[in-house]
Amino acid sequence: MGKSLDQDDIMKPKILSPINSLEGGKRVIDAGADEVYCAVQIPPIKDFVLYRGPSSEIPSYGDLSKLVKYAHDRDIEIPLVVNWPFIADIIEKPIRDHIRKCIDSGVDALIVGDVGILSIIREMGIDIPLYASTYFMSMNTAAVRFLEKLGFDRVILERHMTIEEITKIAGSSKAGIEILIHGGGCSNINGSCYLFHYTFPELTEAQRTSHKSTPCALPFNLQNITDSSDKFEDTTVMDAFEYCSICKLPELIRTGITGFKIEGRTGSIWYQESTTRVYRELIDLIFERKMEEYERRLEELKNGVYFLPVPTNFYKLKEIWCLQNRCYYSGLSNTPYKIPLSWQTWTKQHYSWVKV
Amino acid sequence: MIPFTVQASNLRTFKEASKSICQRVRFGSEFCMYDLPTEKTLIKAFNIASDAGKDFTYITPRVSDSALDTLVRHFSVLNGLGEMEVVVNDLGVLDTLKKFPNLNPYLGRQLVYIPARCPWPQITEHPASIFVRYKVKQIFYRTALNYNPTIRFYREMGVQAADVDWIPQSFKHYKELVKHGVQLSVHSYLIPVTVTRRCHTARFLQELNPARCSRSCLRSTFRLKQETLGAEFFLGGNVAFRYTEPQQNDLKKLTDIGDIEIVIPAGDVLKAVTKHDLEKGIMKLRGEA
Numbered sequence: 250m251g252k253s254l255d256q257d258d259i260m261k262p263k264i265l266s267p268i269n270s271l272e273g274g275k276r277v278i279d280a281g282a283d284e285v286y287c288a289v290q291i292p293p294i295k296d297f298v299l300y301r302g303p304s305s306e307i308p309s310y311g312d313l314s315k316l317v318k319y320a321h322d323r324d325i326e327i328p329l330v331v332n333w334p335f336i337a338d339i340i341e342k343p344i345r346d347h348i349r350k351c352i353d354s355g356v357d358a359l360i361v362g363d364v365g366i367l368s369i370i371r372e373m374g375i376d377i378p379l380y381a382s383t384y385f386m387s388m389n390t391a392a393v394r395f396l397e398k399l400g401f402d403r404v405i406l407e408r409h410m411t412i413e414e415i416t417k418i419a420g421s422s423k424a425g426i427e428i429l430i431h432g433g434g435c436s437n438i439n440g441s442c443y444l445f446h447y448t449f450p451e452l453t454e455a456q457r458t459s460h461k462s463t464p465c466a467l468p469f470n471l472q473n474i475t476d477s478s479d480k481f482e483d484t485t486v487m488d489a490f491e492y493c494s495i496c497k498l499p500e501l502i503r504t505g506i507t508g509f510k511i512e513g514r515t516g517s518i519w520y521q522e523s524t525t526r527v528y529r530e531l532i533d534l535i536f537e538r539k540m541e542e543y544e545r546r547l548e549e550l551k552n553g554v555y556f557l558p559v560p561t562n563f564y565k566l567k568e569i570w571c572l573q574n575r576c577y578y579s580g581l582s583n584t585p586y587k588i589p590l591s592w593q594t595w596t597k598q599h600y601s602w603v604k605v
Numbered sequence: 606m607i608p609f610t611v612q613a614s615n616l617r618t619f620k621e622a623s624k625s626i627c628q629r630v631r632f633g634s635e636f637c638m639y640d641l642p643t644e645k646t647l648i649k650a651f652n653i654a655s656d657a658g659k660d661f662t663y664i665t666p667r668v669s670d671s672a673l674d675t676l677v678r679h680f681s682v683l684n685g686l687g688e689m690e691v692v693v694n695d696l697g698v699l700d701t702l703k704k705f706p707n708l709n710p711y712l713g714r715q716l717v718y719i720p721a722r723c724p725w726p727q728i729t730e731h732p733a734s735i736f737v738r739y740k741v742k743q744i745f746y747r748t749a750l751n752y753n754p755t756i757r758f759y760r761e762m763g764v765q766a767a768d769v770d771w772i773p774q775s776f777k778h779y780k781e782l783v784k785h786g787v788q789l790s791v792h793s794y795l796i797p798v799t800v801t802r803r804c805h806t807a808r809f810l811q812e813l814n815p816a817r818c819s820r821s822c823l824r825s826t827f828r829l830k831q832e833t834l835g836a837e838f839f840l841g842g843n844v845a846f847r848y849t850e851p852q853q854n855d856l857k858k859l860t861d862i863g864d865i866e867i868v869i870p871a872g873d874v875l876k877a878v879t880k881h882d883l884e885k886g887i888m889k890l891r892g893e894a
Contacts, residue, residue, distance in 0.1 A: 294744075335718045336755070337747045339740070363718075368754035386715070388802075389670045391697030398700075409802035414669045438667070441715045441800040443723040449731060455833035465799065469829040471809075471840070475873055479825075486829065487845065489803040581803050581815045 261536050266525040267514040269305055271312040276522040278325050281529030288330040289313050291347045294340050305514035310350050317355040332362030332382035334440050378402040384440040390421050397424045408434050412578050416504040425507035432512030434491030436465040492575040608866045609887045618871040618878050619650050623657035625883040630654050633664035636800055636844045638672035639815050664692040680705045712767035718749035721772045724798050724847045746774040770796045773855045780862045792868045795846040804843035826873050839874050853892050
């Protein structure tokens with residue numbers, strides 16, 4: 250921290266990496282993460298799934314404690330995700346017990362997404378930094394100021410924002426501002442999306458036949474309700490997934506944000522580690538003002554097949570992301586994605602630079 | 606008799622709504638910050654409602670800073686016109702509204718989380734044991750406001766009312782809210798299952814810039830079908846809705862709850878754009894058609 254960019258006082262943003270296992274935690278820390286965020290399964294309510302399934306969570310408190318020790322030995326912080334968008338009386342006790350156990354495990358901060366859960370934390374008298382999740386859907390300075398007043402130390406902004414909007418917010422906030430930069434960026438606004446990913450037979454079948462991983466990415470048949478001849482088949486009309494920000498890093502750093510958050514708690518360890526490693530390298534190059542080397546690495550990355558979390562038949566990065574505008578901070582009005590992709594098996598020989 | 610409110614996002618349908626037998630009218634954009642009315646249109650809408658003797662409610666979406674500036678100007682104007690309700694879908698807007706004493710905040714649908722908006726309730730059938738399944742269903746149909754500290758929090762923000770959806774399995778939880786003094790507006794027919802800022806309609810119709818969007822959503826609403834999944838939605842601008850047909854026996858249950866109004870969306874999806882269409886819809890719901 251504390252290095253400057255272009256002679257001004259822009260701080261080096263932290264890299265926050267996602268994990269869902271102890272092994273993943275160790276790997277992302279070794280790959281250069283500044284912080285590691287994770288959730289832990291809550292046994293009594295693990296069957297109640299909002300949005301994501303239990304695969305996004307560390308399976309036990311024991312693993313959490315081991316992770317915290319491994320991280321703290323290396324001066325790395327572990328913010329814990331308790332960002333349910335929702336709380337009800339009948340799940341209050343398990344949530345309370347869960348928060349207590351996680352605090353006892355030594356986590357460094359809590360990521361919260363609901364005012365009800367915030368009230369539980371306050372009522373429990375827990376004095377720990379609080380980060381406002383994307384479930385608060387913060388898109389303007391007034392929302393961020395309001396969350397500051399509620400006691401949040403950091404605010405994670407909604408994904409669908411422009412660089413200009415982020416700059417304005419970061420420039421006027423006391424709280425740290427984090428943005429998402431990589432991974433399965435939601436097509437929709439997280440806190441207002443009810444297309445839960447938790448699987449059931451018909452969804453599994455739809456995903457299998459379309460080779461798509463999330464409900465919003467599925468192909469739909471469209472028909473204009475005022476003109477029945479105006480119809481389109483098999484259109485991925487809701488698929489606005491962002492994926493990558495490697496080209497936008499210098500601009501994003503200049504916004505003054507404090508953290509870059511990589512998405513992918515459900516991703517493989519390989520994805521979590523390799524993505525962290527790539528962003529670590531690029532951000533370090535920028536702050537060392539090695540811009541030519543940064544540009545060279547960008548080209549290498551775009552011509553390679555690096556850090557894709559799902560199997561691929563070796564499409565180059567620029568073919569699968571750049572051409573389809575799967576860029577986190579490109580314009581808000583991307584055209585629909587029309588390049589058919591067939592995801593096939595990949596081989597680790599193409600990722601030889603990743604420690605396996 | 607349970608009051609009916611018609612919600613319209615353009616002046617043409619708003620005029621029709623104001624002439625209809627509904628008790629209240631709502632005007633504005635619930636989901637799209639690029640579809641905010643001009644100040645002139647807003648005042649016109651307010652005057653139309655006043656002339657028709659209807660209570661006026663202004664409905665607002667989630668916004669970025671530029672649109673928040675516009676909303677602040679709108680609030681200044683409306684605050685000078687007397688006491689009225691404003692539906693808010695953004696925490697920043699909610700906090701901003703405190704500066705305008707004549708404007709009473711209603712919590713919008715995007716600030717009231719209800720898991721049962723999910724179009725696939727079969728996820729509640731997933732757990733293996735009957736007991737867990739029962740518990741999951743218990744949670745699925747609640748709202749984020751069915752938790753006392755959450756209600757307290759919003760009360761302290763001046764909120765007395767909230768928007769929810771026509772989900773009959775949730776009605777018993779709505780009843781608890783009304784008992785706690787929260788007035789409810791129940792949206793009928795269209796339940797928002799997902800909202801985006803990367804507007805799916807604008808992208809599909811190749812609008813190049815959201816700020817200069819031609820608002821093609823006013824002309825084109827699409828029916829979306831996912832054959833394998835058996836899912837059907839309506840894509841209206843940046844929102845995908847699922848359709849739910851209100852039943853009269855459910856209306857009876859809502860009537861019994863108390864402090865509730867029914868919101869009817871004016872627009873192409875329901876073919877409810879004229880006074881006649883809207884009145885037909887209201888009378889059908891009342892069982893008078």
